[in-house]
Structure formats: structure tokens, C-alpha cells
Amino acid sequence: MPLNPHAPARAALLPVPDTLKALGDLARWYRSRFDLPVVAVTGSVGKTSTKEMAAAILGERGPTVATQANLNNEIGLPMTLFELESRHVAAVVEMAMRGAGQIAYLAQIARPQIGVVTNIGTSHLELLGSREAIARAKGELLEALPADGAAILPAADPFLPLLRSLSWAPVVTFGFAGEGKPDVVVAELSVAATESRFVVEAFGERIPVRLPVPGRHNALNAAAAAAAAWQAGSRAPEITAGLESIRLPGMRMRIVQTPSGATLLDDAYNASPQSMAAALEHLHCLPGRRRVAVLGDMLELGSESEAGHREVGQHAATVDLLIAVGERARGIAAGAEDAGLPPERARWCADADAALAAVRAELRPGDAVLVKASRGMRLETVAQGVENAEPH
Secondary structure, three states: OOOOOOOOOOOOOOOOOOHHHHHHHHHHHHHOOOOOOEEEEEOOOOHHHHHHHHHHHHHOOOOEEEOOOOOOOOOHHHHHHOOOOOOOOEEEEEOOOOOOOHHHHHHHHHOOOEEEEOOOOOOOHHHHOOHHHHHHHHOHHHHOOOOOOEEEEEOOOOOHHHHHHHOOOOEEEEEEOOOOOOOEEEEEEEEOOOOEEEEEEEOOEEEEEEEOOOOHHHHHHHHHHHHHHHHOOOOHHHHHHHHHOOOOOOOOOEEEEOOOOOEEEEOOOOOOHHHHHHHHHHHOOOOOOOEEEEEEOOOOOHHHHHHHHHHHHHHHHHOOEEEEEOOOOHHHHHHHHHOOOOHHHEEEEOOHHHHHHHHHHHOOOOOEEEEEOOHHHOOHHHHHHHHHOOOO
């Protein structure tokens, strides 16, 4: 009797004591067959956007493999590497983690020459206990880089000295003009409702960019991607063309004009205090008579959960209507009221269904509506409801 009754009749089956380890070992061997630049991206916020931007730039040179969806763990990363073929010129992989040692394991499999750390935030604080521990866990990528590789690091991050100390490879920093001393500078930034325009100043070049993705934070992600792609062989024309062609996956700063006459800013894929602040900042760039923010729980913040939610509330105090969703989000409402939001402009809802009912009851033509929370809150149902809402 075959080991797997569903396998093809002529398939070769090899029993192993640990299928997960075998998958990683096989992917490590398969990766070793290809002599091409591999860029690995990690960080608390902006991993996927930066990965997509780097892949778009490198894609201007030729076929490039990149992590799809959320295939960024000990199963997904091997599956990404198995996509490699002789025609590919580069690979860009995203690395996520839930604890110490996991990025080191992924890096042993992918063997990247170029590593990007987007930032060090509070995501996974509940699992790791401190931001320094998060920085060290993300920094496992830097410890795995070869001496002739490159570490792409955020110039203004308070953990830059620690990250720099972990890297065997030369360090290239990125950031905004006037914030630290970045090697790759975002200058002349102009943010509009649906795009950003800026110049990347680096490597003796001034590279103009029209990024069809809104938000100041995405300009920073673009600088990180440009720095990584340059180290992998891309040059100015490819950086400009790649970034101008970028399209991010769903539920990430997606702007939709709805049948009700409202503008939806769907950023519901995930949330941290840093990304919440960035989304609220962009909400005020959208045209609209009123700014409505539907903000849910941020998970895995550990001991900083209460302070993090209140901090987001302070950023939300300037909206016209706040709908806070979930038990932890009570802190968002409280923080907003402490910062001056009148109590009658704040609502609290227990879950996504109640939040959708509340926002539908309040929705008016001309509103600009932000929807954002940690993935576990399932606020994509609220975003979908707003997107499909008919005029009253």
C-alpha cells in the first residue's frame, strides 16, 4: 500500500521524521543551485509594501521571484524559493517571526546577500517582552548577511546603533531629509490623496519618483526598496519605472470611491501604533467633508497595549467621528477624548458587525472613512460594507 493513497502512481515518496525540517532543508539545497541576488525584508511595519516595491524595481531588469500573499514563514518561504528558475534575475523574500530564532532559521534557508529592516515597532511585544528583544530578533537577518552584502536600515530608528552592531555587512541607511543622516534620502516630498511625489537622493543620483501609493510612510518604504534594489544591481531608470508601476496587495492603503458618495481608505490588513498614526495622517490628505475613523484593537502589544491604544487615540482626536471597535479600542476612544475629541463624536462597538451598523447609520456623501485594525478583528467586513453602501 502506498504511503499516500492520493499520490500519483509513479511518484517517489521519501518518509522523513520531521516534514517541516525536511521542507527547509530541501529549500536550502534548492536555493543553493541559483547564483542570483536575494533580498530579504523584515521589520515591524511595512514589510509587505517594501517587498513589493523592491520586487517591482528588480522586475524592470528581468523576471523576479517575490513572496506572495503572507507566505513569509517556515512554510511559505521555502514555497517561494521553489518558484526559482534559471530565467530569474533576482528574488525578494519577506521574513516574519513570532519569536527569537525564527528569522535566523529563515535566513539560513534563503541565504540573502541584502537584508532590509524597515523599522522596530511594538508588534509582537506580547511575545518578546521588549522592543530591544524585537530588534535583536529582527537583527538575526543582519547576522546572517555575508561581509560583501548590504544591510539596509532606518536612519531615524532609535535601535539603529544596535542593528548596525549586528551586521557583518556594510550598512546603508534610509530616511527623510533632516531626520538622522541617511545615505538614501527622501527629499522634496509632496503627498496627495492617491499618490506621493519625491526625489530619492542617493549614490550620487537624484531619482524622481511618482509613487501611485499614498502616505508619507510609503515614501520611506520606497527609499528602503530603492536602496536594496541598487545593491542588487538596479539603477536610477529602473527605480523610477519600478516604483511608478507598483500596486500593493488588498487592504493596504486602498482608496475607493463608493456608491454612497464617501471615500474609503481601506487599510484593514493589520495595525500597530505606528501604522495607525500613519493612516490617520493620510486620512487628512483625502478630500472630504468629514473624516471618519473606524479603528479596532491592536493585538500582541503586551505591556504597552493600554499606552499604545491611548496614543492612537491622541492621533485620532482631530477626526469628525471616531468608531472604536473591541475591548482594547476603548483606550483609543479614551485617548481621543483626553486629547479633546468631544464625547458625542466617539462611539464604541464590541465587534465588526456592530461597527458596520454604526458607520452605515452615520455615513454621508462626501465623508472620508478610514478602516484599520489588527487582522484578528476582521474589520475587512466593515470596509466591504462601506464600499458597497448605497446612498441614504
